[in-house]
Amino acid sequence: MPHPLPASPFAHAAPAFSSLAERFRPVFAQIAAGALERERTRTLAHDAVALLRDAGFGALRVPHEHGGLGASASQLYALLIELGAADSNLPQILRAHFGFIERLHAEIAPSRRAPWLRLAAQGAIFGNAAMERGDGQLGRYRTTLAPDGAGGWRLDGEKYYSTGTLYADWIAVSATRTDDGSPAYVLVRADAAGVDRLDDWHGFGQRLSASGTTRFLDVAVPDEHVLSFSRTDPTTVTACFQLVHLATLAGIARAIERDAAAFVRRRKRVYSNGSAPTAAEDPLVQQVVGQLSGVAFVTQATVGAVAAKLDQVDTLRQRGEAVPDALLQDVELDASRAQVGMLDLVLGAAGRLFDVGGASALDAAHQLDRHWRNARTLASHNPAIYKARIVGDHAINGTAPTYYWSVGTRAA
Structure with a gap:
């Protein structure tokens, strides 16, 4: 319906x-x-x-x-x-x-x-402060939003994986209201008193994404900065967040093709058991670069296919028409299918890139390893094994996908 x-x-x-x-x-x-x-x-x-x-x-x-x-x-x-x-x-x-x-x-x-x-x-x-480290309970944030007695609120807590927040002007914070235990969605100025942003992301990839700690100590929040939304209805939001990761992976695939071709064009050294007088003329090297190009094309087309479904949702919104649940389900499942299908392609391309050169391709000056490190880091978000299970459950049993999920420990 x-x-x-x-x-x-x-x-x-x-x-x-x-x-x-x-x-x-x-x-x-x-x-x-x-x-x-x-x-x-x-x-x-x-x-x-x-x-x-x-x-x-x-x-x-x-x-x-x-x-x-x-x-x-x-x-x-x-x-x-x-x-x-x-x-x-x-x-x-x-x-x-x-x-x-x-x-x-x-x-x-x-x-x-x-x-x-x-x-x-x-x-x-706008930056992000949703996820928390440690053994917090699934579905409940330890970050709290408490009434201040004067029509406003006070925000306290600590977040991690606060991607982009060091660069942000405003931070969207997920918290638990102390008055009724319900989830809250809070907008806080990044430079507000009591906000502390740390550059302590230690992942080996996406090292500049500022995905570290954000702390909130007795931060004043006006009531108009507290928003609410349903956390049970089908939505496009989850797919949109995932599709940013997939667009980034498609961009990495393009960079892999670009950097492989550039490396081969300027390479002078060849192997005595190679197939041509230059690397650029070697059909085996050309084949590798062609395969990398194919991955870049497929991943870009895949992202475009999911985005086209989001355009359909936009069209209905523009007309003031209700969006069918079936379309929202298609968007979510397509984003999951794209994630499952793309990851091995891009990670494989990031490793295959080194087949176009010898040990010189490992020179840190080229930073070619960043493509695998960054792709692997992106691939670790929203684990694909669970997305694959959801897609498979739907294919077999018609089970609807999950639009909202959390990370933590299960209550005893």
Whole structure:
């Protein structure tokens, strides 16, 4: 049966992709130019985020009437693939931002959206503070939101995996209300008193994504900064968050092809048992690069196929029509199928890349290992084994997918 999502404020057609590409590709080129140096020195990508902010990248999915660019979902994810090819940290840094914008469209009452959409149009970046480390109970946050007795709230707690929050102006925080035990969704200024953001992400990949600790100590929260949404109804939000990871992986696949071809073009040394006088003419090397190109094509097409389903949802929202549960289920399952199908392809390509050269391809100056490290890190999020099980359960038994899930220990 149709699912009555809040009506979308979109009222104008999306801009031409060519105009968006003309606007952002020079920015992507600037970001790509500094990517290796940032990776070598582990320099946080503040300059790159500032370039995107100044160009209005965070306003892509904000409707025209709120000052944004009004881009479609397909356009957003196509651009995220290009950005991921330039530097795979950047799409992940902005994942929480675009997930928040989608949540506004999909789950938040229209009367509560406008101020946040206007902030995004003006350049504000939204970060994430949802997950917690340790042995907290499944489905319940140890971070608390308590009434302050004066019509507002006080936020206390500690989060990890706070991706992008070091670069953000606002942080979307998941907490538990102390008055009734229900989950709360809280917007906090990143520079508010009592907020402490740490650069302590120790993963071997996506090292500049700022996915570390965020602490909240007695942070004052006005009531209008506490939003609510259903956590049981079908939604597009989960798929959108996952699709940012998949677009980043598709961008990595493009970067693998690019870097392999560039390495071969400039390579002078050959093996006596090789197949041609130069690496560039060697049919075996050409075959490897062709296979890498195939992975880049397939992954980009896969992301585009899921994004096209999100465009269908947008079309119904624009018309003020209810979105059928069947379409929302298709979006969620397709995002899961894409995740299951893409991961081995990209990880395999990241290893196969080294077949185009000898030991010189291992030189740290090239940073070619970053593609595998970053892809492996992205592949570890939202474990694919569970997504595969959900897809298989649906194929066999018709079981509906899970749209909301949490991490923690099961209650005794």
